[in-house]
Every structure is written in C-alpha cells, then in structure tokens.
Amino acid sequence: MEYITRKTMLYKTGVEYGDYTMNHVLGCTHGCKYPCYAFMLKKRFGQIKSYDEWIEPKIVSNTLELLDKEIPRLKNKIQSVQLCFATDPFMYGVE
Numbered sequence: 001m002e003y004i005t006r007k008t009m010l011y012k013t014g015v016e017y018g019d020y021t022m023n024h025v026l027g028c029t030h031g032c033k034y035p036c037y038a039f040m041l042k043k044r045f046g047q048i049k050s051y052d053e054w055i056e057p058k059i060v061s062n063t064l065e066l067l068d069k070e071i072p073r074l075k076n077k078i079q080s081v082q083l084c085f086a087t088d089p090f091m092y093g094v095e
C-alpha cells in the first residue's frame with residue numbers, strides 16, 4: 001500500500017448529519033460503480049486520476065501526528081467524528 005501525507009486531518013463537514021470528519025485513507029478497494037460519490041469528487045478535484053488509482057488506496061502516514069496536534073485544539077468543539085467520507089473503513093483485502 002502506498003502512503004501520502006496531509007497538512008490537516010479533522011475538518012468540519014458541511015453535510016447536515018455530520019459534525020467533524022477525517023479521511024485517513026484516499027481510495028477504496030470496493031470500487032463501487034453505481035457511481036461512488038467520493039471517487040467522483042476526488043477525481044474532479046484532481047486528487048485521483050483514474051478508477052484504477054482509486055481502487056489502490058493510499059494511507060495518510062501522518063494521521064496520528066496530525067490528530068495529536070488537532071484534538072487538543074478542537075476537543076471542546078467536536079461532538080462526533082465521522083469516518084470516512086473518502087473511503088470505506090472496512091475494506092476487504094487490506095490489513
């Protein structure tokens with residue numbers, strides 16, 4: 001599995017049922033074709049180039065370091081954290 005890094009991890013979502021969210025993985029082995037909203041969004045904004053790239057997920061390697069910095073700053077604002085708008089947290093075939 002490939003790794004990427006991010007500058008931030010926790011962010012306030014605009015989705016009405018959500019509060020904060022985090023995406024510690026980019027891509028999803030399920031590769032749903034009905035179509036996947038996350039895939040379309042990531043492709044549209046240039047974070048993913050193709051379907052083949054999407055089904056080879058990348059882990060954000062600095063997730064824990066980012067959370068160590070962000071949780072103390074945001075803990076009084078956060079009611080819940082949604083996993084994950086840009087993957088499925090229970091992908092098969094992934095350790």
Ligand code: SF4
Pocket residue numbers: 028029030031032035036037038039086087088
């Ligand atoms: S993120 Fe959800 S909809 Fe998209 S491919 Fe994975 S399981 Fe399917």
